[in-house]
Structures are given as structure tokens and as C-alpha cells.
Amino acid sequence: MRIKGIDYLAMLLLLLSPILGIYGNPDGWSYETLLVLPSSALFFIYYFMQRNSITGIFNPLPKHLAGYFFYWGFLMFILSVSIPMTVIQAYLAFFLFFATFRLKKFIVFYKLFGIVCISFFFVQYVSYHITGERMSGIISSLPLYIPMDITSRVGSMRSCSFFSEPAHFAQFLIPLLAIELYYDKSKYNYFYAAVIGVVLVYLQSGNGYMGLAVILLFLYSRIKEIVKSKFKRIMIWAFVALFIAAMGYYMINGEIGEYILSRQSELSITYDGQSSRSGFLRLWRGFYVYNDYNIFEKIFGCPNTKMQIAHVSASGMEMVENAELYFNAFQKVLLNTGVVGVLLFLNIIVKIWRGNNTCGKAILGSFVAISFVSAIYMSHAMILFLLLAYSFKKFNCQIEKNK
Secondary structure (H helix, E strand, O other): OOOOOHHHHHHHHHHHHHHHOOEEOOOOOEHHHHHHHHHHHHHHHHHHHHHOOHHHHHOOOOHHHHHHHHHHHHHHHHHHOOOOHHHHHHHHHHHHHHHHOOHHHHHHHHHHHHHHHHHHHHHHHHHHHHHOOOOOOOOOOOOEOOOOOHHHHHOOOOOOOOOOOHHHHHHHHHHHHHHHHHOOOOHHHHHHHHHHHHHHHHOOOHHHHHHHHHHHHOHHHHHHHHOOOHHHHHHHHHHHHHHHHHHHHHHHOOHHHHHHHHOHHHHOOOOOOOOOOHHHHHHOHHHHHHHOOOHHHHHHOOOOHHHHHHHHHHHOOOOOOOOOOOOOHHHHHHHHHHHHHHHHHHHHHHHHHOOOOHHHHHHHHHHHHHHOOOOOOOOHHHHHHHHHHHHHHHHHHHHHHHO
16 A cells, blocks of 8 residues: 555655755755655655554565664664664665665666766766866755865866765666666667766776676676577677776776876775875774774674764774764674674675576675775665665566566
8 A cells, every 4th residue: 555656756765865965954964864754754654554563564674674673773772772763764764765666667767867967977077178177066056964165076087977976976876787787688778888887987986996896797697698609608708808908908097097096005904093094994994993892792783872982982093084983884784783783784685685686686796895895884875775686686586486
């Protein structure tokens, strides 16, 4: 039983969330939260009233994902001695999008919105190389929730369309690339996939490179599936290898290669406390904080914000680029819910992986890779990846059942 049009509203909110999150009151809430949270809460109440059963509120989510939410919420309630609003807010968002999701409808909207964003990306790229200034995708008349220097974006070397940074645009495009390569089957889809691949390369984002690499790993399964001739498969792989080698040579010897090499020092496992270490912050910082946990916290987690900040301070990591609670997704799982939570979270990955098709596995694999380098824990990006991967599993299971 559904509210008429709620699926379209949910699709629109999910696609616009990374952009809506840029704007709002910096001392309050972003436009993303102001729109998603009330919509989620109202739909949750409607759904609960229709089901008239407490068990029904867990139905839209995969049971292993609902189990992780239950553990996280219970742990936060026990350790914080308060209502776990962070868990409730995240759960309501997951609930809304999982309960209303329509895969085929969403893909149509996803493609169209992707085309709009990519088109503006190329407008920015061309304008920068012609005039030396890049058209900003930020609406200057709206208040910014994320602190940002719009002037610096105009002269920036990297475009990111309407998004706050290249990494966020890359996260948005990666599942779309998998869909174009492994779900739809036409020459236009492969052309669109090639365009997305080019954009991911020119975004010069570690998220984009990791996601692109993981998705391309599934080409073997895809080619084997649609090309029966062994000779044709060999020719295709020869062309793919030649293309990758040419692109690699071009990147390494061009501006992109120089930029990547200039950031290698950021990945160092040691932090000197002075220079910028964006890569260090993403890859290693959480383990330093986790090392300061006591044995109980290491096993069961420490989701209490104040306690976690105290551990950050004790570990000596509090001054890393003023991001006290910035951790990649897997480290956030480890810090919030401990070893138990990590095992529950890995179970989510395994359950969605089993019985999935190539497209779903590619999206899930890229999510795992990005989770090691980006703070997407309980974000719109995490919802997008898991929602699509789970939906493709259900789609594949239905096909197998009808055979």
C-alpha cells in the first residue's frame, strides 16, 4: 500500500541529495536533511499505520541490514543513555528509499540526470581551457551549508559539475557506469559508458579511479557472457588492453599524471602533524583512534560522540585538518560498532553479493573499494550503492526463479 507519487519523490530526493547537501544553514541543517528527514518520517508513520505491526517496519530493508541498524541503535542507546537520533535519522532515510524503490523507473531518471551533470561538466572543462575560468556549478544566491570558497572553484584545475567536490561527482557516476556496461545492452549504452569513463578519469579523484578500476574488473564476466566466439573474445581483450595502455601512458605523461604523482606523499602511513595528509586521513587515521580503545570498545564499539572525540584527542589525531570525526566507511563501522559491527556489516556485503548478477556485483565491489577511502558511512552515496546492488540481486533472483 503506497502513497501516490511517493516513489517519484524518493527517486528525486536520492538523485538530488548530494547537491541539496551543499546548501542550508551552516549552524543548522542542510536542505538535504530538511527534505529527506520529514519525508522519511511521514512515510514511516503511514507505513506503520497500514501494517499495524512493529515487525512490518523492518520489511523494506534486507533483514541483515535491519539487524545491523538494530545492533547500532541498541549500542548507542546503552552507551549514550539517550535516544540514538543519528541511527533513527539514517534508518528512516534507508527505510524511505528501500520501501519505495522501483529499479527500472529509477534507471531512466538516473540516466537523464547523469546526462545533465556530465554535459555541464564538459561546459566547465571547455570554459576553463578557453577563458582560464571555470563556470561554477554552485548557486551563489543560496546559503551554503558546506564552507566553500566559490571564487577558488572558478580557477580550480578540476571540474565537478553541480557537486561540492570531484569525489562526490565520482561516487554519483560509478553505479551509473556499471549499469551502462552490465545491465542495458545496446551500442548507445556502451557509448554512454565510455563518456562516463572519460569523466571519471578527468575528475582526478581517487574515488573515481578506484571505482572505475573495480567495475572494469567485471568486464571478463560480461564479455564471456555475451561473446561466445573465443577468437572474438581474444580480439576484444586485445583492444581493451591496448586502450588501457594508451590511456595510462597519456595520463602518466600529462597533467593528470603530474597531479597524481604530486599527491603520493599524502598516502604515507606516518603523519608529521604539519603538512596536508588527505590520503593519510582517509586510509590510516581511524586505526590510530581504534588503537586507543579499551578491549570492550574494540569488540562492541563506541558510538558515543563525546567519548569518540576523547579517543581522537588521546590518539593525537585531533588536529588532522580539523576533521575530528572524519573516517572512511569501514573505519566508521569499526569505531562505532566494533568487531561485532564489522562482522555484521560484512555479512550485509556477503548476502547481497550471493546470487547477484554482474551489474549488482560490480556496484557492490566498487562500494567496498570506495568505503576504504571515503567517508560515505550512512550517506546518500551508501544508500545509492547498496540500494542498487540489492535491487539487482532481487531482479536476478526473479529471473532465475522464472526459468
